[in-house]
Amino acid sequence: MRILDNVISDRGSKYAVSGGPCASEEEAKAFIKALCRKKKFARATHNTWALLSGDAPLKNDDGEAGAGMVILRMLEREGLRDHIIVVTRWFGGKHLGGDRFRHVQEAVRIYLSDLRAN
Known part of the structure; x- marks a missing residue:
């Protein structure tokens, strides 16, 4: 399990x-x-994820409507199969509007870049 904390x-x-x-x-x-199991992640507001598996594309928004699809599209573009990506958000008290999708995209970009580098 690869975790990149405090990316945005x-x-x-x-x-x-x-x-x-x-x-x-x-x-x-x-x-x-x-x-x-890590308390910090258990207390997160959202743990949104997506996965391109052999069966079918899978996603879960975990209350962050539409965020799973953003991750899924990026996995499809990258051609990354059988690898889950989870974007975790801790809500800070102010609504981000559409910026939240930009942040999900940027978090996935950071992860993919780190994955390629290692």
Whole structure:
């Protein structure tokens, strides 16, 4: 499990991005469960994720409507299969409007760049 913490901060909201090998919905649920064993991630407002698996594309917005689709589209463009990406947000008290989608995209870009570099 690769975790990049505090990658974006805006108006009090903080973002992290994490991911790892994952091939099914069951594995995705296990990944989220393992991530949330870390108290910080369990207390997050949203743990949004997506996965391109052999079965079908999977996503979960976790209350951040539309964010899972943003991650899924980026996975498709990258051609990254059987790898889950989770964007975590801790709400800072001010609504971000459309900026939240820009932040999700940027968090995924940061993760993909780190993945390529290592």
